[in-house]
Structures are given as structure tokens and as C-alpha cells.
Amino acid sequence: MTPGLASVAPVRGVLAAALLGAAFTSAVACAPAERDFQNAAATGTSSAQGTGGASGSGGDGGTGGAGGAGGVEGCDSALSPAEDVCVLQDRLGIFVAPSGNDLNPGTRVAPVKTLSKAIELAARGKMRVYACADAFHEPIDVRPGVALFGGLACRDQWQWKGDGAKTTVATEPGVVPAILRGGEGTTRIEDFWFQAASAAAPGGSSIAVLAVGATAELTRCTLAAGDGAAGGPAAPVSPAERGPSGMVGIPACVGANLSSPPTVNPACSESVGGAGGASTAGAGIPGTAGLPAIGGGNGGNPGCAPGTPGARGEDGGPGKGGQGLGRLTRAGHEGAAGGRGAPGRPGQGGGGGGSTAGGLCLPQLLNLAGASGGSGGAGGCGGAGGDGGRPGGVSIGLASVGAALVLTDVQITAGDGGTGGVGGDGQPGGEGGAGGPGGPPNGGVQGGCPGGAGGAGGAGGPGGGGAGGSSFGIAHVGAIPRQKSGVAIVVGAAGEGGPGGNTNAAANAGEPGAAAAVQELAGG
Template sequence: MARAQQEGAARRVYACAETFEGQVELPGGIALFGGLDCSNAWSWIGETDKTTLTAPEGEIPLVMRGGDGAARVEDVHVTARAIDPSNETARGLSSIAALAESVAVEMARCTLEAGDAADGRDGEQYAEPALAGEQGNPGIEACSGARTFGGDVKRNECGTPDDLSDDSTGGLGGNGTPTEGGAGSPGGPEGTGGLGGLGATTLECTAGTAGDDGLPGEPGPSATGLGTLSSSGYAGLSGTAGSPGTTAKGGGGGGGAKGGSGANQCAPESAGGASGGSGGPGGCGGKGGNPGAPGGASIALVSLDAELTFDDVSLKAGRGGRGGNGAPGQDGGNGGLGGPGGTVPAGIEGLNPGCSGGPGGKGGNGGNGGGGLGGHSLGIAYRGKPPPSSGLSVETGEAGPGGTGADDSGAAGVKADTLEFAP
């Protein structure tokens, strides 16, 4: 091709009726004549044996662009390889025989044949649930001081350390004093979790209540539309990721117990009652499910603002790839257990233990990812000037179905002789 561009007026390339491996780029102003018997005085046998151009999986064997004038091709069979369905690294690849971009193209006695495209990649699933809450902190034993402090707040940092809005906290346990037990505080975030238990006066304390579970995320929409054409070929559309679940609320802190001194009770200087355990923090919300990727397309010819002229040209397309399925969202993390209340030492009579904190709720599961777009099976995919309706025959395969989402599926690919794409 480079020599033909330098040769001046002739600007012709003659090819044996053999198979050539690797992408060929044909500029405007160059004519490629195939179907020649190189072992027999370069006689023309293109009626029975043509020059074959092919390339590795996923590459376009014939690209026509640039140059000055029309690119002419005669007696050539262009074959884009089918994508091996067992090749996991080739998921979503298209099979495209030829691409013409901003050039006049004249073809005679040619076949452009695309193989089956690859199925799209399914959304990757999460191996582990979101971060679970830890158990709340325990209360302090009775008779440990004039006042015992409740179990400290336990936090589950579901977001960044500087952003507390999606953290979950267990409520503070109630204090214990000689005359009464303090109430536990509500769980978080921002005091919206389980209620704190009541502290003891003459009655026993109460445990903190459980935090509410997080809300599940919304499923992501599945893919719709046609995809896009570009100088590198075709690109389909993925589904949309699901939204994350919300963080669960933390459990309320347990109430503290009344202390006391005297016979068989605490010493006067350490007569505080047992304090309550703190609430368990809630689990983190699960991340949104990963979307399915698009299936590859099988296209005989992609035309980008090209002017096409055909004479006895056959266009063949294979099967479009299935769109990838959207993955389930990540499971929300489990809530932490409430911290146990402080105990009463052996031999002490008439005093009650502190009460336990409430458990944290379970984080909301992430929403399911949307399904990917199914792959097309097209004779000509074009943008700009419509292709001619004469001088050609078209055979197409089946379009690929869309990948599944939670409530819907991605749009199926299109099976058509020609299909126009947006600029």
C-alpha cells in the first residue's frame, strides 16, 4: 500500500488469491485487485478463488480511510473471525469485517463476512458482605467506685473517617450511682437508633432497644439504545450500577443499675451500681450491584460518513452477543450485639446487674445492577450518508438478547440489513 501511494499515476495493488493475516488499511486513491493466480502468470481466478483478508479476534481486517480519491476493492473476501466463546478475556468483543471512514469506496465482486460476536461480561459479584458492626462495650461491675460509667460508644465507620454521616453508633450505656441508675442513650447516627434503656431506681433497669435495619438500594436501570460507532468500530452500552443500601441504626445503650452500701452491699466509698452496656453499632450498607456489560456486535461493514458503491457485493453477519447480566448488590453488614451490662460481685446482696445494650440493625443490601445491551447483527451499520440499496445482498444472524437486571432486562440487539446510528 505504501509503495502504491508513492508510484504516482498507477496506484494499484495486485494480490494473489491467498489468505493474508493482519489488518489492511486502504487509503482513498488506491485500487486493490485480488483473485489472481500468482503461480500461473497472474491470471485472474477471482470468479472461483478470491484474495482473503483476515485478522486476529476483535480486529477489523479491512479499514478504508484517508487518502485522496476513491478506494476500490475487487475480488476480495474479507473475513472477521468469530470470537471464541470460551475466551473469558474476549468478553464483549465485536466481529467487524470492514470499516470505511470519510472516504468514497467502490467494491466489486467482494464478500464482507463477520463472525459471531462475544457475549457481554456479567457484573462482578461481591465475595463478602459489607462491614459488620462489632459488639458494644460492656458496663462496669457494681461496687467499683462511687459512680460507674456506662459502656462507651462503639462506632462502625462505614464511610471515610472525616465523614460521620453514614457511620453507625451504639448508644452509651447508663451510669450507676448509689441512689439510681442512669438511662442509656439512643443509638446513631445522630440519635436516631434504638432507644436507651431506663435506669434503675427501686425497679430493675431495662435493656436498650434494637436499631432499625438499613434500607435496601434501588436497582440500576438496564441498558437501552443502540450504542455508538467510531473510528475503532462499535461500542455497546452497559447497564447502570445499583445504588447502595443505607447504614443500619445502632442499638440503644442499656440502663444502669442502682447501687448501695451497708450490710452485704458495697463499701460507702464505692457504692455505685453496675452500669449499662453500650449498644451495638449497625452494619454498613451494601454497595450497589455491578452492571452487565454489552454484548459484542457482528457487523459486515461500518460506514462513517463514507460514500459507498457496490457491484455484486455480499454482506454476511453472524450472531450478536448476549448482554451481560447485572450482579446482585452487596449484602449489608450484620449489626453488632449489644454490650453486656455490668455484673454484681459475688456475695453482694440486694443489687441488680446493669442492663445490656440493644443490638445494631443489619445494613441494607445494595440494589441489583442493570443488564447490558444485546449485540446487533447487521449488514451495514452507518453514520451519515445512507448506503445504496442496489448491487449488494445481505445475510444476517440473530441479534443477542439483553442481559437481565432486577426488574427488567437490557434491550435486545437489532437484526437488520442496515441500521443508522446517531452522530
């Protein structure tokens, strides 16, 4: 988008213009105007030379020379290049051009190459950076109190021409072009274009400028954010564990009061298959019921009856869809992910099989114990709940966290918010283990009864969809940035919320994002 132009303040006068345009017709693009001023003072010449007496001589000529030097000494160093070109001096700031070298001192004839280096040098005392109206492909971290003046025609003696030229700062996806830091002093930025690339990583955001506790004035700047990326899908979860099978019963004619023990699922210990009925020389004994007690898994009666199958575990509930607009922190924006589904409950263990009565065991013809029942199979574990979908990325032109900002003739553009990610499917519950066989017959005495099969675990609930990303021209925590004049804001479309898992059967999609020129957000 082509930024609008503010009215241009007049330059100081013929004296400064003549001196800044003097001499230095070399192949070097950026001529040292400060040296023009110094030469004028040293030789006694000036723009008023024609009325100042004999050139290079004393008397009135000397007075004319002093008048030329006064044009430099009278320069108000608090002004910007747009207000007075006299401030474009080596002694007042650090000069930077893409054709420069970071080993240079940062003068007009020997500029540094990167904005980061220029800011570093300026922070040592001069506190000003003068930048070519070219593109710099680097993020910058602006220290408090440093002033950045861009849009300068460094191939034409570093003039500010008021033609809408901008110094562009562009970065790779996921990198904020400019971060303004808080501290003592007011940061000034004039004639810059901050371009944030559209996000590439799932759920990534695009933010052009992030101000953290800074006091700053932005003038004739463009802040352009790209699109936020769609949120990533939920992470997969591990399948539920199957229940172990029950133990085989004790054979007949072995001994009394022996039984197959309960069967415990080691992955979800509350699911237990019932013990088989114990062997006995008398009447058979029933098996015990499986756990947890949810309506099945009864032990088999003596005489003999098998244990009954365990009941299926209860399904887990769905996770909530991502809600709200997220929060703005010192590190950027954090969106609202979908909630995780609840896990399913373990299946009930099968009941233990009943034992048989004792009898005359051959060949001893002694009245010995019968066979015990097999233990019930353990229930399967409940399925894991589906994970929540990730939030869509946001697009924000200016993000202000506890900052005090003033905007004049600033153009702000935000892209589209990203779609929220899909919630994960709930995992099915594990299968129950098979019931253990009854103790085998022996010596003419019949075998015991089998245990019941364990119940399947309940399915996990589906994860909620992630919230959609938003499109904000200005997002702030704390004070609203002050818009003095000439501020234009254009926003994109809000991202839709992601659907919940299991094809959104539980209607747990994430909320859509929002689109607004100015939006207050929660901090964090």
C-alpha cells in the first residue's frame, strides 16, 4: 500500500541548502555535508561570501566567514531531517546504508551496513540513526531513546525530499521486524516501512511492530503485517492397553483351597478380573466379581457356572473448543487452543468361574478337592481423550504491551487470521482380556468353570477445535496508542474456528477470531 504524505516543513534556508549541496562530485553516493560546513568555517567562505568582503582576507571577509559557520552552530539538533536538513551531520548521528560496512564509523562517507549496528553505535551517545531509503532485511531491536530517521536519499547527499520514500525493514516468516524496548527516553521513528511476512509455521502469527513498555513516537511510517497461519492439528495419542487374559484354574484332585488369583490390568489397575472359585473337597465355591463394579462381571456359581463378562467402561466427554481472543505478551500473541477430551473409563473385569465339588479321585479313590474356576479377564483401559486443535495465527500491525505510543501519518495494514486447528479424535478403549479356563478335570472329577471376559474400555472424548486467528490493526495491553492525525488502518478477515475431533460430532469447534482496527487484549 502506498503511504500518504504528510506536509513537508521548509528547510532552514539558502545558506544550509548551498552548503549541503557543495563540492563532492565523486562516485561515492553519499557526500559528507558536514565536511562542507567545516570547510566553510575554516576558509572564511560562506553562502554570503559575495557581500562579506574580500575572500580569504581579514576584516569584513572574516566576518562573512563567521556568518557561514553560524549556520552550523545555530542548528537545532532536536529537529528531524524533515524539519531541517542541518541535522544531517556526522556529529549528530550514525549513518547506515545497505552498501556500507559494519566496520565503518557510521559517517556520511563511511556508513555502516546494518540497522542493528547503527542502533548499537547510536546508543553510545549520539542517539540518532540516519538511514537510506532502501530495504534492510533484518529484525531490529530499538533501544529506548534512540531516534530512527529514514527515507533519506543517500545517493543524493542524504537529503530528505519529502517524496514518500521509506526505509524498509523486512524479515522472514515468524520474525517481528521491529521490537521497541522500554526504558528512559522517547524513541522516535520517522519514514520507515515495517513489513512482516505471512506466517509459515502452523499457528504462526505475523506482527509488524511490537512495543514492550516503550515510550515512542511514530511519524510517516507504514506497518504491514502478513497473514496468520492455520493452526496445527491435535497431536496423536497412544492407543489404549488391552486387558490381560484370566488365569487358568487349578486342576481337580490337586489340593483344597487353591484358586486362580484375580487378574489385574497393569496399565489401569482399577480394572480387575475376579478370582476363580477355590478348589474344595466339598461343594463348589463361586468365583468373585470383577472390578470396578459397574453392572457386570459376576462370579460363576458353584456346580459349575462360568463368570459373566465385565461391562464396558464409560466414554470420556469432549474437550471444549478454543475460546476467546488469546493474550498479548512480551513475546507476542498466544491464541486459545482447544481443550483435551476426557479419557474413557476402564472396562470391568470379568467374573471368576465357579469351582466344582470334590470327589473320589482315581486311582487313589480318596475324596479330594475339585478343580477351581478360571479367573476373569481384566477389562481394557479407557481410551485417551483427543488433544485440542491449535489456535490459528493472528495478524497484527502494531502490538503494544504497556507502551505509550503516539502515531502521526501512520498507515497500518493487517492480513487475515489463520483458521483454527482440528481437534484430535478420542481413542477407542482397549479390548478386555479373555476369561481364564477352568481347572482341567482329573482322576474322574470334572473341571472347573471358566472366568468371564473383561469389558472393553470406554472411548476417549474428542478434542476441541482451536480458536481462529484474528486480524487487528492495533492490539494493546494497557494504554491505547494515541492517534494524532493521518492514521489509516485496514484489517483482513478473521479466521474460522477449527472443528472438534471425531468429525465435530460433539459440536465442540473453536470460536472464530475477530477483525478490528483497535482491540484491547488480555496480558500475560
